[in-house]
Amino acid sequence: MLSLRALLAFSLCRFISGYSEKERAxxxxxxxxxxxxxxxxxLQLRILHNNKLSKIxxxxxxxxxxxxxxxxAGHVQTQMFAVYTLCGAQQMDAVRLTLEQIDVVRRMCxxxxxxxxxxxxxxxxxxxxxxxxxxxxxxxxGHSIDSSLPALRMxxxxxxxxxxxxxxxxxxxxxxxxxxxxxxxxxxNSLTTFGKAVVDEMNRLGMIVDISHTSWGTxxxxxxxxxxPVIFSxxxxxxxxxxxxxxxxxxLHELKKNRGLIMVNxxxxxxxxxxxANVFHLADHFDHIKRVIGxxxxxxxxxxxxxxxxxxGLEDVSKYPVIIQELLKRNWTEDELAxxxxxxxxxxxxxxxxxxxxxxxxxxxxxxxxxxEVENPCRSVLQRPSLRKLSSNQSPSLRAxxxxxLLYLGLVLLFSLSLRG
Ligand SMILES: *[C@@H]1O[C@H](CO)[C@@H](O)[C@H](O)[C@H]1NC(C)=O
Ligand SMILES: *[C@@H]1O[C@H](CO)[C@@H](O)[C@H](O)[C@H]1NC(C)=O
Ligand SMILES: *[C@@H]1O[C@H](CO)[C@@H](O)[C@H](O)[C@H]1NC(C)=O
Ligand SMILES: *[C@@H]1O[C@H](CO)[C@@H](O)[C@H](O)[C@H]1NC(C)=O
Ligand SMILES: *[C@@H]1O[C@H](CO)[C@@H](O)[C@H](O)[C@H]1NC(C)=O
Ligand SMILES: [Zn+2]
Numbered sequence: 001m002l003s004l005r006a007l008l009a010f011s012l013c014r015f016i017s018g019y020s021e022k023e024r025a026x027x028x029x030x031x032x033x034x035x036x037x038x039x040x041x042x043l044q045l046r047i048l049h050n051n052k053l054s055k056i057x058x059x060x061x062x063x064x065x066x067x068x069x070x071x072x073a074g075h076v077q078t079q080m081f082a083v084y085t086l087c088g089a090q091q092m093d094a095v096r097l098t099l100e101q102i103d104v105v106r107r108m109c110x111x112x113x114x115x116x117x118x119x120x121x122x123x124x125x126x127x128x129x130x131x132x133x134x135x136x137x138x139x140x141x142g143h144s145i146d147s148s149l150p151a152l153r154m155x156x157x158x159x160x161x162x163x164x165x166x167x168x169x170x171x172x173x174x175x176x177x178x179x180x181x182x183x184x185x186x187x188x189n190s191l192t193t194f195g196k197a198v199v200d201e202m203n204r205l206g207m208i209v210d211i212s213h214t215s216w217g218t219x220x221x222x223x224x225x226x227x228x229p230v231i232f233s234x235x236x237x238x239x240x241x242x243x244x245x246x247x248x249x250x251x252l253h254e255l256k257k258n259r260g261l262i263m264v265n266x267x268x269x270x271x272x273x274x275x276x277a278n279v280f281h282l283a284d285h286f287d288h289i290k291r292v293i294g295x296x297x298x299x300x301x302x303x304x305x306x307x308x309x310x311x312x313g314l315e316d317v318s319k320y321p322v323i324i325q326e327l328l329k330r331n332w333t334e335d336e337l338a339x340x341x342x343x344x345x346x347x348x349x350x351x352x353x354x355x356x357x358x359x360x361x362x363x364x365x366x367x368x369x370x371x372x373e374v375e376n377p378c379r380s381v382l383q384r385p386s387l388r389k390l391s392s393n394q395s396p397s398l399r400a401x402x403x404x405x406l407l408y409l410g411l412v413l414l415f416s417l418s419l420r421g
Pocket of ligand 4: 242
């Protein structure tokens with residue numbers, strides 16, 4: 001009798017505390033709405049809709065894990081949207097494809113009034129006050145800049161505020177955690193002289209350096225070299241799941257020294273090392289990283305729409321409060337969770353802006369990658385054009401010497417006319 005009553009009381013207690021933890025998680029994410037480090041909806045827009053936004057309504061989307069109504073339900077206030085170009089486009093049309101992905105994110109974030117494109121911490125905070133979902137653009141994979149600092153700077157002008165140095169392929173100047181593509185293999189140089197110049201230029205511009213997807217060697221070299229804190233925008237703990245995309249404890253210590261951030265990835269194969277996972281597996285990553293370097297180094301980078309398998313109960317962007325609830329159960333304080341949800345990222349981004357301000361005296365870098373490191377048939381060799389070399393089908397009218405002279409004459413005439421006008 002007594003034991004039954006005790007059991008009842010216990011269950012009621014569990015029920016009430018469970019209920020209040022759910023409410024606490026919602027209240028907390030309402031008060032400290034999430035800044036998430038990585039989302040691949042732009043890739044899905046390319047795959048499923050060929051970027052034709054006029055054909056869809058972002059408020060509700062099928063077949064994907066991200067849309068406006070679910071971002072709202074999940075209390076996502078800022079989303080770093082990845083602009084990603086497949087590694088196969090390296091040394092081909094990666095730059096154009098990246099521009100097209102930037103275009104689709106910019107259109108998404110300007111044509112739908114729930115979103116707002118932001119490029120600074122000041123704008124990010126203002127968008128929170130205005131109840132908007134702030135969009136930050138981040139390039140995923142350094143191959144997008146085709147080894148060109150001027151290209152990097154132009155991406156900055158288009159609003160890009162973060163770039164991961166590699167995706168699953170090495171670049172001529174940085175190394176990937178994946179060995180799937182055997183390009184640009186070096187055995188003793190995970191961040192080349194030009195790679196360091198890329199990091200320097202990102203520091204100067206105020207672009208966050210992202211070392212998710214890089215090899216540990218490259219990550220370590222970047223952590224030693226960067227003047228500003230850096231992030232793993234979507235990586236988890238290697239001790240909990242030994243996947244090469246995850247971060248080992250020795251590297252976490254280097255990250256802490258750099259004042260950087262690891263934004264925990266939810267993709268099941270990185271969470272449980274299996275195709276299925278649950279919220280307990282995911283919470284183990286948070287617990288472990290907190291034990292090693294503290295809650296002040298942790299963020300969230302869900303990686304939704306970047307893979308097809310997410311933990312049970314955490315299938316889309318509306319579910320973020322579920323992990324917060326589990327961490328509350330594991331006695332994380334509200335202060336620690338406010339840091340994880342938002343304040344740590346704001347601190348890092350502000351420090352990145354601070355380094356940019358300190359480097360105002362610096363001119364844009366004119367460092368170039370050595371030509372022999374990027375020679376390939378798709379890269380133009382810059383020299384005075386030799387018109388005679390043009391093949392017949394390229395420009396039949398310029399073939400003969402005579403018509404060339406005519407062209408010259410025409411240009412001279414045009415020039416003198418324009419002087420008079
Ligand atoms: C959640 O917030 C509401 C409204 O502010 C408040 O009434 C409620 O007590 C809070 N719940 C918990 C569990 O903190
Ligand atoms: C998208 O759908 C929402 C609600 O379902 C509606 O309010 C909105 O007007 C739609 N937007 C466009 C551009 O059709
Ligand atoms: C790296 O390896 C290359 C070729 O194996 C060699 O020429 C070079 O000296 C090495 N550099 C360093 C710093 O060890
Ligand atoms: C990862 O861990 C699994 C089981 O814990 C083990 O079988 C495997 O060899 C490990 N892989 C690496 C690369 O350490
Ligand atoms: C959380 O704290 C309570 C009260 O101090 C304790 O009973 C419980 O075991 C702790 N739970 C965890 C998962 O640490
Ligand atoms: Zn990724």
